[in-house]
Amino acid sequence: MTDIxxxxxxxxxxxxxxxxxxxxxxxxxxxxxxxxxxxxxxFFSLGNILNVLRQASLLFFIASGLTLVVLTGGLDLSxxxxxxxxxxxxxxxxxxxxxxTLGVLTGIGVGGAVGMLNGVMVTAxxxxxxxxxxxxxxxxHGITYxxxxxxxxxxxxxxFRQIGSGYFLGLPIPVYLLLVFLAIGTIFAQRTTWGQEIxxxxxxxxxxxxxxxxxxxxLLLVYTxxxxxxxxxxxxxxxxxxxxxxxxxxSLTLPAIAAVLIGGTSLFGGLGTVFGTFVGALILTLVLNxxxxxxxxxxxxxxxxxxxxxxxxxxxxxxxxxxx
Amino acid sequence: xxxxxxQLNTNPLQRIPGVxxxxxxxxxxxxxMTPGFLTMPNISNVLVQSTxxxxxxxxxxxxxxTEGLDLSMxxxxxxxxxxxxxxxxxxxxxVMGLLAALAVGTVFGVANGWLVAVVGIxxxxxxxxxxxxxQGLSLIVSDGQSVVxxxxxxxxxxxxxxxxxxxxxxxxxxxxxxxxxxxxxxxFGTYIFALGGNREALKFxxxxxxxxxxxxxxxxxxxxxxxxxxxxxxxxxxxxxxxLGLEFxxxxxxxxxxxxxERGNGWLLxxxxxxxxxxxxxxxxxxxxxxxxxxxxxxxxxxxxALFVDGLRSRS
Numbered sequence: 001m002t003d004i005x006x007x008x009x010x011x012x013x014x015x016x017x018x019x020x021x022x023x024x025x026x027x028x029x030x031x032x033x034x035x036x037x038x039x040x041x042x043f044f045s046l047g048n049i050l051n052v053l054r055q056a057s058l059l060f061f062i063a064s065g066l067t068l069v070v071l072t073g074g075l076d077l078s079x080x081x082x083x084x085x086x087x088x089x090x091x092x093x094x095x096x097x098x099x100x101t102l103g104v105l106t107g108i109g110v111g112g113a114v115g116m117l118n119g120v121m122v123t124a125x126x127x128x129x130x131x132x133x134x135x136x137x138x139x140x141h142g143i144t145y146x147x148x149x150x151x152x153x154x155x156x157x158x159x160f161r162q163i164g165s166g167y168f169l170g171l172p173i174p175v176y177l178l179l180v181f182l183a184i185g186t187i188f189a190q191r192t193t194w195g196q197e198i199x200x201x202x203x204x205x206x207x208x209x210x211x212x213x214x215x216x217x218x219l220l221l222v223y224t225x226x227x228x229x230x231x232x233x234x235x236x237x238x239x240x241x242x243x244x245x246x247x248x249x250x251s252l253t254l255p256a257i258a259a260v261l262i263g264g265t266s267l268f269g270g271l272g273t274v275f276g277t278f279v280g281a282l283i284l285t286l287v288l289n290x291x292x293x294x295x296x297x298x299x300x301x302x303x304x305x306x307x308x309x310x311x312x313x314x315x316x317x318x319x320x321x322x323x324x
Numbered sequence: 325x326x327x328x329x330x331q332l333n334t335n336p337l338q339r340i341p342g343v344x345x346x347x348x349x350x351x352x353x354x355x356x357m358t359p360g361f362l363t364m365p366n367i368s369n370v371l372v373q374s375t376x377x378x379x380x381x382x383x384x385x386x387x388x389x390t391e392g393l394d395l396s397m398x399x400x401x402x403x404x405x406x407x408x409x410x411x412x413x414x415x416x417x418x419v420m421g422l423l424a425a426l427a428v429g430t431v432f433g434v435a436n437g438w439l440v441a442v443v444g445i446x447x448x449x450x451x452x453x454x455x456x457x458x459q460g461l462s463l464i465v466s467d468g469q470s471v472v473x474x475x476x477x478x479x480x481x482x483x484x485x486x487x488x489x490x491x492x493x494x495x496x497x498x499x500x501x502x503x504x505x506x507x508x509x510x511x512f513g514t515y516i517f518a519l520g521g522n523r524e525a526l527k528f529x530x531x532x533x534x535x536x537x538x539x540x541x542x543x544x545x546x547x548x549x550x551x552x553x554x555x556x557x558x559x560x561x562x563x564x565x566x567x568l569g570l571e572f573x574x575x576x577x578x579x580x581x582x583x584x585x586e587r588g589n590g591w592l593l594x595x596x597x598x599x600x601x602x603x604x605x606x607x608x609x610x611x612x613x614x615x616x617x618x619x620x621x622x623x624x625x626x627x628x629x630a631l632f633v634d635g636l637r638s639r640s
Contacts, residue, residue, distance in 0.1 A: 077448075257449070307456075
């Protein structure tokens with residue numbers, strides 16, 4: 001084992017290092033599955049496994065955009081609040097116009113616009129990303145609660161609800177969306193110039209700027225994509241829950257960050273993959289699903305997620321020896 | 325070293341206008357718009373309500389000076405407030421409640437400091453993790469319910485007076501003076517300035533930056549424990565979501581007060597004015613009958629504006 005990893009930590013074979021990291025995580029996911037199959041009767045059933053996949057795909061949509069942000073060495077703490085505002089505005093549009101298409105476009109548009117504002121704060125105003133997006137979190141939170149005024153929106157067209165709760169050939173629709181965005185995200189990050197430039201910015205922003213990468217424009221793109229993915233996630237939430245409230249996505253920020261970090265994306269930027277984030281989302285969903293099946297009180301979920309976030313960063317730093 | 329210290333002492337003076345002008349402007353606008361603002365009971369109300377925030381903002385200033393951040397304060401405040409309520413209910417003693425809250429707060433502070441200084445996790449992620457833990461523990465210890473039936477001694481901490489001055493004001497002033505003395509008149513304070521501005525110098529002076537960082541976060545945790553007592557006394561109960569998000573008001577107060585997020589120079593008087601500014605903003609919007617959601621959004625805008633100005637300053 002050490003023979004294989006020795007030359008890799010030297011930094012030359014970056015991609016295969018990433019593949020080994022992802023492999024370990026897939027192994028962990030399988031071990032959790034095996035443990036849950038032994039410990040509970042209800043885990044290994046088609047219904048529950050499809051349920052896990054659907055929940056993991058919801059988490060993945062938010063976490064995939066966030067992965068790009070973290071790859072540049074930034075963070076987006078506003079995604080949960082962004083899901084809430086996008087869902088509420090998209091819900092209103094569907095109610096007013098009766099057109100799910102317009103609603104979907106609105107949700108993604110609002111999310112993307114919020115993300116772009118984050119990008120402007122980080123690039124043009126040069127506010128550190130975690131504090132800029134943290135300020136944005138509370139601005140969005142306030143606006144959403146004011147906009148909804150404590151109301152709940154119910155009842156969306158049946159066709160629209162299919163996006164969140166429908167099946168095609170026995171698989172939930174969100175799982176197909178997951179596969180599409182996993183492919184797009186992976187190809188974008190690994191196989192396009194823009195994707196590689198994002199890695200370069202995260203690895204060394206000064207070197208990236210000196211080598212002619214338009215850093216500000218790429219950062220703007222990354223934050224906009226993160227926002228738009230939160231908008232997309234809000235649509236799927238809306239379709240799945242068939243209702244919208246001001247607190248709809250609030251509790252999603254910490255799990256999304258956890259998924260990215262469990263997936264092996266380094267907080268210091270430049271290292272990680274979108275596929276890793278998918279595995280991270282899967283692992284976190286499995287753990288929470290398992291706690292649910294073992295009838296652990298739901299109050300334990302934030303505690304466990306917090307512990308997992310810290311463990312994931314610690315493990316990442318141990319295995320990569322990139323201690324700051 | 326001495327030259328640098330003098331620079332740090334004169335620089336903040338140039339900042340007095342920023343936050344003070346904002347505070348005066350807000351006061352003028354609110355007194356013109358609502359008749360209830362500029363009255364003795366309301367002003368005293370704003371000050372008393374700001375005391376909990378000040379107790380978070382003082383240590384937050386020190387933490388931000390070390391180029392750190394503590395996002396867990398609101399969640400830990402919720403937890404310590406619940407601990408005060410549960411222990412005071414069980415033992416009938418306010419002091420036991422306070423001691424338990426101080427202990428729990430300090431444990432969280434030490435954990436934050438250890439994760440940041442020893443493990444090397446970036447502060448905003450380390451404290452986001454402990455935020456989740458404190459939030460979870462709050463739900464677990466309270467079972468999602470309010471804890472009611474406090475002994476009179478607990479309530480007295482918030483409603484009592486000493487020589488006509490409300491007790492919370494005395495506690496807050498005491499905390500401010502203690503922090504002022506600590507930061508500007510002790511060696512510990514000098515080290516904190518060095519921690520943010522010049523870590524190399526600390527190394528040459530043979531000071532352990534790790535130990536110092538842990539101390540700074542631990543101090544923050546202990547203050548959150550003290551604030552937990554005030555919180556429980558104010559609500560006369562413990563509530564599992566009471567303090568969530570209050571760390572943001574604390575960060576806002578520090579940022580508005582002119583402490584920089586990147587250069588390690590902090591200004592405690594600015595933080596004090598920043599706390600009052602946030603308090604006045606929330607109180608004024610409240611008197612104008614605007615919903616609390618608008619207050620939250622305005623505090624968010626206030627932070628972004630303050631950081632924007634700070635960014636302009638650092639470039640010039």
